[in-house]
C-alpha cells in the first residue's frame with residue numbers, strides 16, 4: 001500500500017504525488033477533558049484514525065488520498081476548568097487553519113477536507129472555510145462525524161450527541177482508544193434541563209444537542225464545570241464497541257465518498 005500519511009513522505013515524494021492526489025484530509029481535534037473515562041486526546045485521536053481509515057478505503061477504490069498531520073489544539077475555553085485542557089482563542093485557531101490551508105494550496109493540494117471531531121471548533125471552522133474561499137476561490141469542505149452520521153445516530157436512537165457520552169464513547173471504543181468503561185458516568189443527561197435548573201438563560205426552543213434539528217435558538221457553549229461534575233454531558237455508560245462500529249463504518253464510507261467526489265473534479 002502506498003503511504004497515505006503526508007508527514008511520512010519526503011518532499012520529493014510529496015512533489016511526485018501531488019498531481020494524482022484526489023483529496024487531502026486535514027484532521028482537527030482538541031486537547032480537552034473527556035470525562036473520567038477517556039483521555040484528553042480523544043477528539044484528535046478520532047479525527048486522525050477516522051481520516052486514515054477513510055484514506056485507506058479510498059485507496060481500495062483506486063484513489064490517492066493523503067492525510068495531513070492532525071491539529072490537536074482547538075477552541076476549548078469552556079472545558080478549561082478541567083486539568084490538562086489546552087485551548088486556542090477562536091481568532092488564533094482560525095488563522096492557524098488558514099495558514100495550513102494556504103501552505104497546502106501553495107504546493108498544489110487544492111482539494112481539501114477538514115475532518116473535525118470537536119464541536120467547539122465548528123463555528124470557527126465555518127468562518128475559516130468561508131474566508132479561505134473569499135481569499136483564494138478554493139472551496140474547502142468541512143466534515144464532522146456527528147453530521148456525516150446523523151441519520152445513523154437517529155436510527156440507532158443514541159441518547160444524545162453532546163460530549164463524551166454514548167455516541168462519542170462508542171466511536172472511541174470502535175477506534176481502539178483507551179476507554180475506562182468502569183469510570184464512565186451519566187451526567188447532565190438532559191443538558192437543557194440542567195442549564196435551566198442551574199439558573200442560566202434557557203429556552204424550550206434552544207438547541208442543546210447536535211441531533212436536535214427543530215426550530216431553535218442557539219445558546220452559547222456552557223462552561224462545563226457549571227453543569228457537569230465529571231465533564232460528561234449525556235450517558236457514557238450506554239456506550240458499546242458494537243454501536244461505535246456501526247457509526248464508524250458509515251463515517252469511513254462517507255468520507256471516502258467525499259474524496260471520490262472531489263477527485264472527479266478539476267482543481268479550483
Ligand SMILES: [Zn+2]
Nearest residue numbers: 042043164168
Ligand atoms: Zn470530543
